[in-house]
Amino acid sequence: MELMIIHSIDKFNVLEQQGWTEKDVLFQMTCDRTTDGQFLDTYLALTRHELLIATSLKEPDQEKTYKGYALPVRNATRPVLQEEGQWSVRTLKIEEIESVFIVNLVASGMLVMKAPEENIIAAFTNGLMSQATKLTAIFGKLKGQEEIDSELLEDVGANASCPKCGRIYPEEGREICPKCMKKSALFVRLLSFAKPYKAAVLLVIVLMLLNSATGLVIPYLTGAALFDQALKGEGYFAGQIGLVILLVIVFRTLSLLFGVWFGIINAKMAANIVFDLKSSIFSAMQRLSLNFFQRKQTGQLMTRVNNDSAELQMFFIDGLSYFIVNAMNIIGITVILLLLDWKLTLLCFLPLPIVILLVRKVFPKLWRLSWRRHRRVSAMNSIISDSIKGVRVVKAFGMEHKENERFQRANINFSGSEQHYDRLSGTIFPVLNVLTQMGGMLIWAFGGWMVMGGQISFGLVLTFVNYMYMLYGPVQFMNNIVGWWSHCMTASQRIFEIQDATPDVKEKEDAIRIPVLKGEIEVKHVVFGYEPNKAILKDVTLHVKAGQMLGVVGHSGAGKSTLVNLISRLYDVNEGAITIDGVNVKDLAAESLRSNIGIVSQDVYVFSGSIAENIAYANPDCSVMDIIHAAKIANAHDFIEKLPDGYDTLVGTGGYNLSGGEKQRLSIARAILHNPQILILDEATASLDTETELQIQEALDKLIKGRTTIAIAHRLSTLRNADYLVVMDQGKVVEEGTHESLMSTEGAYYKLVKKHDEALKMSEVIPA
Amino acid sequence: MISTTSEKETVASQAAEAVQEGTAGSLSDAADIYYLTKDNAEFSKTAGSMLSVTVGDQTHPVVYVHCSFPHTNKRMYLSVRTVENKEIGMIRSLEDFSEEIAQLLEEQLQIRYFTPEIKRVIAVKEEFGYSYWETETTAGLCRFTVRNGGGNAKLVTPNRLLVTDVDGNRFVIPDMNRLTDKEYRMVEICM
Numbered sequence: 001m002e003l004m005i006i007h008s009i010d011k012f013n014v015l016e017q018q019g020w021t022e023k024d025v026l027f028q029m030t031c032d033r034t035t036d037g038q039f040l041d042t043y044l045a046l047t048r049h050e051l052l053i054a055t056s057l058k059e060p061d062q063e064k065t066y067k068g069y070a071l072p073v074r075n076a077t078r079p080v081l082q083e084e085g086q087w088s089v090r091t092l093k094i095e096e097i098e099s100v101f102i103v104n105l106v107a108s109g110m111l112v113m114k115a116p117e118e119n120i121i122a123a124f125t126n127g128l129m130s131q132a133t134k135l136t137a138i139f140g141k142l143k144g145q146e147e148i149d150s151e152l153l154e155d156v157g158a159n160a161s162c163p164k165c166g167r168i169y170p171e172e173g174r175e176i177c178p179k180c181m182k183k184s185a186l187f188v189r190l191l192s193f194a195k196p197y198k199a200a201v202l203l204v205i206v207l208m209l210l211n212s213a214t215g216l217v218i219p220y221l222t223g224a225a226l227f228d229q230a231l232k233g234e235g236y237f238a239g240q241i242g243l244v245i246l247l248v249i250v251f252r253t254l255s256l257l258f259g260v261w262f263g264i265i266n267a268k269m270a271a272n273i274v275f276d277l278k279s280s281i282f283s284a285m286q287r288l289s290l291n292f293f294q295r296k297q298t299g300q301l302m303t304r305v306n307n308d309s310a311e312l313q314m315f316f317i318d319g320l321s322y323f324i325v326n327a328m329n330i331i332g333i334t335v336i337l338l339l340l341d342w343k344l345t346l347l348c349f350l351p352l353p354i355v356i357l358l359v360r361k362v363f364p365k366l367w368r369l370s371w372r373r374h375r376r377v378s379a380m381n382s383i384i385s386d387s388i389k390g391v392r393v394v395k396a397f398g399m400e401h402k403e404n405e406r407f408q409r410a411n412i413n414f415s416g417s418e419q420h421y422d423r424l425s426g427t428i429f430p431v432l433n434v435l436t437q438m439g440g441m442l443i444w445a446f447g448g449w450m451v452m453g454g455q456i457s458f459g460l461v462l463t464f465v466n467y468m469y470m471l472y473g474p475v476q477f478m479n480n481i482v483g484w485w486s487h488c489m490t491a492s493q494r495i496f497e498i499q500d501a502t503p504d505v506k507e508k509e510d511a512i513r514i515p516v517l518k519g520e521i522e523v524k525h526v527v528f529g530y531e532p533n534k535a536i537l538k539d540v541t542l543h544v545k546a547g548q549m550l551g552v553v554g555h556s557g558a559g560k561s562t563l564v565n566l567i568s569r570l571y572d573v574n575e576g577a578i579t580i581d582g583v584n585v586k587d588l589a590a591e592s593l594r595s596n597i598g599i600v601s602q603d604v605y606v607f608s609g610s611i612a613e614n615i616a617y618a619n620p621d622c623s624v625m626d627i628i629h630a631a632k633i634a635n636a637h638d639f640i641e642k643l644p645d646g647y648d649t650l651v652g653t654g655g656y657n658l659s660g661g662e663k664q665r666l667s668i669a670r671a672i673l674h675n676p677q678i679l680i681l682d683e684a685t686a687s688l689d690t691e692t693e694l695q696i697q698e699a700l701d702k703l704i705k706g707r708t709t710i711a712i713a714h715r716l717s718t719l720r721n722a723d724y725l726v727v728m729d730q731g732k733v734v735e736e737g738t739h740e741s742l743m744s745t746e747g748a749y750y751k752l753v754k755k756h757d758e759a760l761k762m763s764e765v766i767p768a
Numbered sequence: 769m770i771s772t773t774s775e776k777e778t779v780a781s782q783a784a785e786a787v788q789e790g791t792a793g794s795l796s797d798a799a800d801i802y803y804l805t806k807d808n809a810e811f812s813k814t815a816g817s818m819l820s821v822t823v824g825d826q827t828h829p830v831v832y833v834h835c836s837f838p839h840t841n842k843r844m845y846l847s848v849r850t851v852e853n854k855e856i857g858m859i860r861s862l863e864d865f866s867e868e869i870a871q872l873l874e875e876q877l878q879i880r881y882f883t884p885e886i887k888r889v890i891a892v893k894e895e896f897g898y899s900y901w902e903t904e905t906t907a908g909l910c911r912f913t914v915r916n917g918g919g920n921a922k923l924v925t926p927n928r929l930l931v932t933d934v935d936g937n938r939f940v941i942p943d944m945n946r947l948t949d950k951e952y953r954m955v956e957i958c959m
Binding site for chain 1: 814815816817818829830832838851875878879880881882883884893895897898900902906907908909910911912913932933934935936937938953956957959
């Protein structure tokens with residue numbers, strides 16, 4: 001190991017000065033933090049034979065912009081041209097290093113090498129975790145002199161960026177570019193859902209216009225026409241009070257009719273559009289990989305889908321059309337007012353700027369207060385539900401007074417914020433009201449004065465006031481539209497996100513279709529983790545011959561279920577390969593894979609519907625006889641016959657409650673009908689009592705016949721028929737062989753069996 | 769008769785005391801936690817900047833220090849563990865050790881719990897389901913992105929706010945009461 005100090009402008013020059021070229025470098029990364037809580041770069045580069053570690057000797061950076069920060073960085077203190085810094089450079093031969101690994105810290109990580117003592121290489125913030133994982137993986141391959149997959153060397157994922165503007169996405173694995181997903185673009189996209197309803201939209205707009213137009217005539221009739229012409233006996237309507245009143249009634253009725261008609265069509269159209277939206281989201285969801293649903297933030301995303309589409313329904317019903325109506329009204333009324341008398345018009349607009357200013361100033365504060373109130377209500381509610389759900393514990397420990405105190409605190413908090421909110425809203429709304437009416441007052445005052453001076457007529461003033469009151473509603477609507485608009489757009493963004501998400505597990509275009517597989521499974525050197533640097537499976541290799549039964553044993557958390565997820569390709573492996581009949585599962589058509597693999601797992605899902613429908617789930621076209629036979633084989637027939645509604649019994653949400661064992665038997669019947677070549681039993685009997693387990697076991701034995709079976713269990717009794725056994729521990733296969741050979745080696749399996757036997761003896765001594 | 773009753777009472781009360789002592793003692797007996805003190809453990813820093821500890825005649829070349837109460841008290845009940853998460857022992861309080869050792873252990877905490885403390889909130893801007901934070905922290909000016917909702921900014925004690933960014937990096941506002949009104953308003957929207 002040599003240590004030297006290099007002067008260089010940036011880390012890449014360090015390479016040059018070492019006589020390395022960029023071509024030699026297999027992988028490079030820059031760790032960004034020191035171990036004493038500062039930000040400072042450590043540059044790492046890996047070639048086939050050497051590892052270079054260059055630590056900056058500068059003062060720690062006083063500024064750090066984390067990945068994902070999409071706003072332009074203002075007031076940057078760092079000079080654009082970096083001054084020459086010093087780097088402490090170490091190069092190590094790969095032979096000198098035993099291993100390189102990551103130590104997971106809280107929200108960050110640390111690279112450590114063993115050479116031969118453990119040495120801290122550098123620490124890094126969480127965003128660099130996947131890169132660091134790659135570095136250790138490549139190092140491991142180099143050390144073991146294995147071939148490095150080109151996939152491993154590719155620099156993907158870590159810096160996924162928007163194809164349109166090149167900006168790095170704020171969040172890894174969530175391809176949303178805040179810049180390109182502009183609200184206007186979303187709006188256009190949202191409008192495209194209305195396309196199939198062009199005719200209806202057109203009709204709605206025409207009706208709205210008619211509704212507005214007929215409504216606008218009325219103030220003129222009740223004001224100028226009635227007072228200045230009919231009553232005064234001048235002009236077109238001289239003396240014809242009856243006609244004016246009749247016209248008012250006619251126009252009012254017309255306006256009402258147009259309004260009702262427009263409402264009906266609009267509601268129908270909006271419901272249709274939202275229906276389309278919902279079904280497109282739902283089908284988009286079905287297409288996605290399991291990973292998408294299990295990611296934490298998407299769980300939230302799902303529950304919001306319903307709320308979001310409701311929000312968009314509002315957009316189409318209340319928003320869009322009323323926006324047009326109100327805009328028309330504002331323009332129309334202003335034009336009429338200006339035509340009638342521009343001086344009075346200006347007068348009635350006088351309080352408007354104050355109103356707008358006030359709304360702009362106070363409403364954000366009001367919104368904030370209401371958010372605070374909402375938060376405190378939730379806090380209070382969670383305490384209530386806590387103590388109700390946990391009432392047994394509360395009573396058992398005699399902690400009622402403590403719960404009271406806890407509630408009291410939350411209650412005080414809530415009441416404080418409620419008062420705050422009420423005080424402000426109680427002040428602002430009356431003030432706004434007064435201001436609005438002030439416009440009317442002004443017109444009455446000035447208009448009255450002008451009437452007395454003979455400049456204008458009384459009817460005109462009345463018309464004016466009526467128009468003005470018609471104006472304030474639309475203006476207020478426009479004022480609220482800003483908040484409402486961004487609400488709607490965020491809702492639509494979430495919905496489009498689901499639509500646009502690409503499944504992680506993709507079927508290849510030229511995927512191989514094999515209708516009936518033989519069922520020979522090979523798992524070769526598989527490495528897999530749900531998160532970077534948290535490998536659940538480490539170099540797992542297995543082989544199951546067609547028609548054989550493989551038992552997988554191990555403690556919980558050993559990676560048994562993960563193995564199943566990979567074989568059925570709910571996830572893709574990180575390294576290594578899984579083949580069925582010699583074909584990589586990645587190359588197999590999803591349809592061939594699914595129709596050949598059946599899973600019976602410990603958590604059985606029963607869909608809403610009848611028992612018959614549930615059994616026929618995988619094969620809805622099967623005959624009634626098949627269903628009954630499958631149920632009989634699964635030992636479910638007898639309990640079903642005992643039910644008053646038999647196979648027609650409704651189960652699932654709101655239906656008949658099946659016991660765990662009954663559900664399990666339904667799922668076995670389901671698997672029997674599915675008739676897969678490969679059967680996976682994932683702790684199928686784990687949650688059942690011994691008695692029920694025996695019955696299920698009997699059913700399973702019938703199911704297993706003639707299929708390749710992988711049975712996972714921590715109860716060894718389930719595995720008594722296994723041809724071959726594999727013992728897993730912490731993601732690795734630690735032992736394999738037949739029951740006899742494993743028992744004779746007296747290793748991990750032997751210990752498990754002994755423990756199991758002891759546990760059984762215990763349960764015999766202590767009657768349940 | 770009278771004497772027997774009083775005898776009985778004495779016996780009973782003695783038994784009760786014994787039980788009480790028994791429970792207090794048996795809890796720690798049952799937990800069987802090995803406490804490291806300056807007398808039984810020797811900490812040192814290795815050449816590779818790692819922490820090693822010698823307990824009795826056994827040396828653990830690399831250990832890590834975990835806080836039991838990282839938010840409420842970082843200096844008490846520290847757990848010394850190997851990378852395989854096996855506990856070597858617990859430290860009741862850093863005060864039990866010499867200043868030098870306490871500092872060494874604190875360095876280890878600094879490595880494990882890298883969480884810049886926010887001293888000043890410059891701006892929090894919300895856009896499209898993300899909020900963009902610009903803050904002055906103990907580690908310098910930090911700009912980071914927080915996904916809205918989902919408990920990414922949550923109070924871990926009544927006054928201490930833990931903020932987690934999109935990559936899982938952590939930041940903390942040690943005392944919400946020390947924020948100015950303006951800062952509080954900006955932060956509150958994200959809670």
